[in-house]
Structures are given as structure tokens and as C-alpha cells.
Amino acid sequence: MIRVTFHGVRGSVPVSGADFAAYGGHTTCLEIRTPDVQIIVDAGSGFQNVEIAEASPVIIAFTHFHHDHIQGLAFNGDLLRQDREIFVTSALCGPEILRKNLQNYFHGVYFPIDLIAIKHQLNFVDFDEIPKIFSGILESKTMSLNHPGGCAAYRFGLAGSDVVTLIDNEFEQDQQGKLWDFVAGASLTVWDGMFLEEELPMRRGWGHSSIEDGVAFFAGMQKSIEGSKLAITHHAPSRTDKQLNALAKRLLIHETFLAKESQQIAIEQI
Numbered sequence: 001m002i003r004v005t006f007h008g009v010r011g012s013v014p015v016s017g018a019d020f021a022a023y024g025g026h027t028t029c030l031e032i033r034t035p036d037v038q039i040i041v042d043a044g045s046g047f048q049n050v051e052i053a054e055a056s057p058v059i060i061a062f063t064h065f066h067h068d069h070i071q072g073l074a075f076n077g078d079l080l081r082q083d084r085e086i087f088v089t090s091a092l093c094g095p096e097i098l099r100k101n102l103q104n105y106f107h108g109v110y111f112p113i114d115l116i117a118i119k120h121q122l123n124f125v126d127f128d129e130i131p132k133i134f135s136g137i138l139e140s141k142t143m144s145l146n147h148p149g150g151c152a153a154y155r156f157g158l159a160g161s162d163v164v165t166l167i168d169n170e171f172e173q174d175q176q177g178k179l180w181d182f183v184a185g186a187s188l189t190v191w192d193g194m195f196l197e198e199e200l201p202m203r204r205g206w207g208h209s210s211i212e213d214g215v216a217f218f219a220g221m222q223k224s225i226e227g228s229k230l231a232i233t234h235h236a237p238s239r240t241d242k243q244l245n246a247l248a249k250r251l252l253i254h255e256t257f258l259a260k261e262s263q264q265i266a267i268e269q270i
Contacts, residue, residue, distance in 0.1 A: 002267040005031040006259045008046020011194045011234040022241040024261020027068040032163050036137045041165050047072035062090040064151040065101045074115045088124050091142035091152035095124035143182050145169035147207035161267050162186040167234050171209040180221050187267045193232035211251050233259040
């Protein structure tokens, strides 16, 4: 059984209050877990609620380094307490640049301690090494997405079932064929739906897609992904529960959903 948990589903900044209680206010963090491995995609503020596995290997994979995808790295109690090895990687850059990017954020004028220096168990590795290190347990692929500063899509294959992340990405029609090929056959695809179609003209170049884009993308390839699901995440921080519920009712189709914080999806392994 693969268990996917959404620990953070907001974009840009965390939010709080009664209007955001149902969908949650933490920024991006996704956990993919089997008895053999724990994969954490991004460490936004939702990362503080991840229970780091004690018995299985742990991988933290960063899609990119904008603050809403890394800001929670220093606030996970398990990470701070444990001394066991954790693999840290990104398809966006090599391990030395990855380490430098995180260290620049978590020390000096931006943070009171040098987090990366004191956490010796963080093993920074090249993304291409992941399938070699975890041969027989995990397959991984990546492709570049359309986002300022760059962003990596991930496809993780575990015992015949695949999970794909397409966050953050400003969808354009010339991406469609490559994205369809990348997603085909996946059990779950996670889509950046920060905006609505009517909002996009004023936000070109911001690096995000719409809910409508995701639904149309999924509908266009349903024959090749029978039985799969599309989770739409990275909700705009101003979008309330009431608004998201109304959008879900108006825009979603079968096997698509707006992700909620703490929501879990169980995927049967083939």
C-alpha cells in the first residue's frame, strides 16, 4: 500500500483562521510512503507535521527553492531530534548547489542557526543517484516545468504504482504532449491549481496554472489513465473554504479533487 499525505496545500504564504480550517493553511509538503521508503516532496510549512520514518529510508526531494517550498525544513521536531541518515535531493541542481541554497536560507541574517551545518545526517545526493541507491524499491523520473527560477516535476514509481507531481508550473499548450507522456499510467497526479482561468491574464509569468487547466488536461487523457486521480493543490492563500467548495462543485469532474491538508490517499500497489 502506498499512502500519500498532503501536509501543506497552500501557495505563497501560510494562512490561518476559521475561513481556512477545512482546506488548511500550510504551504506545500507532500508525503509518499510505503513500508520500504518515505519520500517527502518539498518542505513548506506543512513539513512540521511530517512524522519522519524510523525504520525505512527517508528522501526529501525539492522541486525548487522558493520560500513556500523550503520554509518548514527547520521546524520538524523529528528532523531536529533524530540522527539517522536522510537523503536530500533535487533534480533542479546538483548536491553542492542544493546544500548551498538551503544553507543560505537557514543561517546568517535569515535564520539564527546554521541548520545544514548542525544536521550532519542530511546526505545531499544527485537526483540521478536515487534509483541506483534504492534499486528494486523506487524508480524516479523528472522533467522541467515552467516556473520562474526553474522547477522540477517528479514521477516516483513504487511496486508498479506511480505518483506524479506537477507543482509549480505555468501550463502552456505546447507542454501538453510532453506532460501527457510523463503522466501516462500514473495512479495519482498532483497539479498546481493556484489560479482560476479568469485570473491568469493578470498573472502571466508568475509560474502557476489554473484549476480549469488541470481538469481539461486530465479529461483529455483519461483513456490512458483509467483508474487514476488528479489532486489539485497550491491553493491561493486568499481562497477560503467556502470559495474552494464552490469551485469544486462547479469545475471538477470524476476522479479529480481539491486537496486538503492532512488528507490521505491510499493507492494499492500492483
